[in-house]
Amino acid sequence: MTLIDDQYYITKIVEGDTKVFAVLVDRYKDLVFTLALRMLKNKEEAEEVSQDTFIKVFKSLNKFKGDSKFSSWIYRITYNNCLDALKKYKQEYQWVTIDEYTERQVVTLDNAFDALVEKEQxxxxxxxxxxxxxxxxxxxxxxxxxxxxLDEISKIMGLTANNVKVKLFRSRKKLTSILKERLEPEIIEHYERKQTNG
Structure with missing residues (x-):
């Protein structure tokens, strides 16, 4: 692996070489910001949470035991900071009505989702x-x-793996309903036909 392992930098920082913390920030800043933006739906709040996250990570590095991946640990701190921010800003959740989607339709969504990623949409x-x-x-x-x-997500969000599975299924159903509404119906239809014929 060409990238030097996170643990190398963590050890150096804990030993007093704080300058190398910039490497870890650089490595995770985009993702922490993306995750915060997903939760908070607001650029300024997401930036604020991202900064808070890295301050907390820096202050707590000596507590990182390495029993989970460093990335999972950072995402967990991000998630908790987002929950705090949501309480602070008392944001309303945007609810999406869910029709009853079958497992087959969720599989269809996954295929359509892959196609969209491939098509760079x-x-x-x-x-x-x-x-x-x-x-x-x-x-x-x-x-x-x-x-x-699922195990990593359960550690990040403080839920059981089974609970994550249920939440993930529901989240995907909600996403299916939005995708069906918003995206080119022919992409979804193409995969529905493929599923039916395949």
Missing amino acids: QQAIEDCLQRLPNEDSFLLTLYYFEEQS
């Missing part, structure tokens, strides 16, 4: 994720974009 996905309730948006970002496992 990132903006369309971003718009849809922005319309989801905060926690759903955060969860799907970890799952789809960060490819975190």
Whole structure:
């Protein structure tokens, strides 16, 4: 692996070489900001939470035991900071009505989602994720974009793996309803036909 392991920098920082913290910030800043934006739906608040997250990470580095991945630990701090910010700003959740979607339709969504990523229709996905309730948006970002496992997500969000599975399924159903509404129906239809014929 060409990237030097996070633990190398953590050890150096804990030993007093605080300048190398910039490497860790650089490595995770975009993702922390994206996750905060998914939860808070507001650029300024997301920037504020991102800064707070890195201050907390820096102050707590000596408490990092390495029993989970460093990235998971950072995402957990981000998530908790977002929850605090939501309480502070008392933001209203944006609810999406869910029709009853079957497992097959969720599989259809996954295929359509892959096609959209391949087609680089990132903006369309971003718009849809922005319309989801905060926690759903955060969860799907970890799952789809960060490819975190259910176990890792359960550590980050402080839930059981089973609970994450249920939440993930519900979040994907909500996303399906938004995608069906917003995106080119022919993409979804194409995959629905493929599922039916396949």
